[in-house]
Amino acid sequence: MKRETSGGFSSHELLAEEEELILRKLEIADAVALGEIAVRMARAKNLPVAIEVRIDDWVVFHVSLPGAKHENDRWIDRKARVVASDGHSSMYERVAAEEEGVDELTWYAINNLPEETHALHGGGYPLHVVGEGHCGTILVSGVPQVDDHKLAVAALREFLGK
Secondary structure, three states: OOOOOOOOOOHHHHHHHHHHOEOOOOOHHHHHHHHHHHHHHHHOOOOOEEEEEEEEOOEEEEEEEOOOOHHHHHHHHHHHHHHHHHHHOOHHEEEEEEHOOOHHHHHHHHOOOOOOOOOOOOOEEEEEEOOOOEEEEEEEOOHHHHHHHHHHHHHHHHHHHO
């Protein structure tokens, strides 16, 4: 199956990235600082995105930049539910499905997750904490899914000093 819309990532590469980008802790100040880094990066490129950081399901940080649309919030919620379903990035879930030859609609059916409430699109990234696992999520919506994913990862890398 071709991966034109998912950046040519491999699921192994995306899992390795998740294993590398681990937080020591995730408190409100950390979530806000991470969100602010993502906003600065998005502003530098004039990206029309909404950015959100959650601790568990609590929205701790949310910004909609110029050009973002109301529908971006719906996409964020749907991406967050995909991350919450298995603790992996929404891009990982998409790429893993593509590698298995599973199309998007079939993925929703196999996982018993309705498309109306879940989005198999990049831009939802888990925030894992050492010894605790998945404790939060950074979410980006507004540009193509590969770019949403890359912004979330770049912000997390900078936050971690990597």
